[in-house]
Amino acid sequence: MYFNWSQKQQQLYEQTLEFAEYNLKKLLSEPVYQSFFPYSQWQKCGEIGLLGLCVSPQYGGMGLDALTTARVEEALGKICEDGGFLFSVAAHLCACVMPIYEYGSEELKQAFLSSLCSGKLVGANAMTETEAGSDISHLQTLAVREGDEYILNGTKSYVSNAPIADVFIVYATTNPAHGHMGISAFVVERNIPGVVMVNL
Numbered sequence: 001m002y003f004n005w006s007q008k009q010q011q012l013y014e015q016t017l018e019f020a021e022y023n024l025k026k027l028l029s030e031p032v033y034q035s036f037f038p039y040s041q042w043q044k045c046g047e048i049g050l051l052g053l054c055v056s057p058q059y060g061g062m063g064l065d066a067l068t069t070a071r072v073e074e075a076l077g078k079i080c081e082d083g084g085f086l087f088s089v090a091a092h093l094c095a096c097v098m099p100i101y102e103y104g105s106e107e108l109k110q111a112f113l114s115s116l117c118s119g120k121l122v123g124a125n126a127m128t129e130t131e132a133g134s135d136i137s138h139l140q141t142l143a144v145r146e147g148d149e150y151i152l153n154g155t156k157s158y159v160s161n162a163p164i165a166d167v168f169i170v171y172a173t174t175n176p177a178h179g180h181m182g183i184s185a186f187v188v189e190r191n192i193p194g195v196v197m198v199n200l
């Protein structure tokens, strides 16, 4: 077996190091970014494909496999001082973009993926609740079907990217009798009525 990085993987790694060195390295030392999310850097990450690494090019991603994705993210981590920004990138990609890419309907993919991969939209994942962290079978958020719609009712915590996210993957119980098997994921846009952000 051949365990070395391929030429393509190595090239992507080096390109990402160079990108991060030029665009992300000094993020923390810029006073404006100490209290605001660096949207221009986010856009640049989107432009070079970092926000859709493992999504097919058909939906605006780079079409990389999981190992190459991890290698590229490692390059970002090596250079970028702001771990919070990298956490935002990873939460966006792994916990919002990928669930839509892997499990979403074609309609959802068409509606969201290219904007998420390009950096136009910021994604987040809302699973955890005060009484349901490791044990998600205790999720209190309920999703009840009314006609063609689901009404979601509940409160989430620890949602990375929440203050700036446009799109949330929200996990809710659809069938309490089935515990963790009775949970479904919903794509919820920030601007729909009823979504309220609370800073505790």
Ligand SMILES: Cc1cc2nc3c(=O)[nH]c(=O)nc-3n(C[C@H](O)[C@H](O)[C@H](O)COP(=O)(O)OP(=O)(O)OC[C@H]3O[C@@H](n4cnc5c(N)ncnc54)[C@H](O)[C@@H]3O)c2cc1C
Pocket (backbone or CB within 6 Å): 091, 095, 124, 125, 126, 127, 128, 130, 132, 133, 134, 135, 157, 158, 159, 160, 161
């Ligand atoms: C930086 C950060 C970012 C996060 N981002 C998100 C996010 O974007 N979206 C989101 O939904 N959540 C997010 N979370 C929440 C995270 O997923 C939860 O904190 C995690 O699921 C653990 O839940 P908890 O904090 O309620 O701890 P608990 O589930 O209460 O666990 C407390 C302790 O008990 C241990 N424990 C739990 N169950 C068992 C068991 N059966 N046997 C033995 N030990 C056990 C755990 O290992 C842990 O040490 C984030 C958390 C952090 C810290």
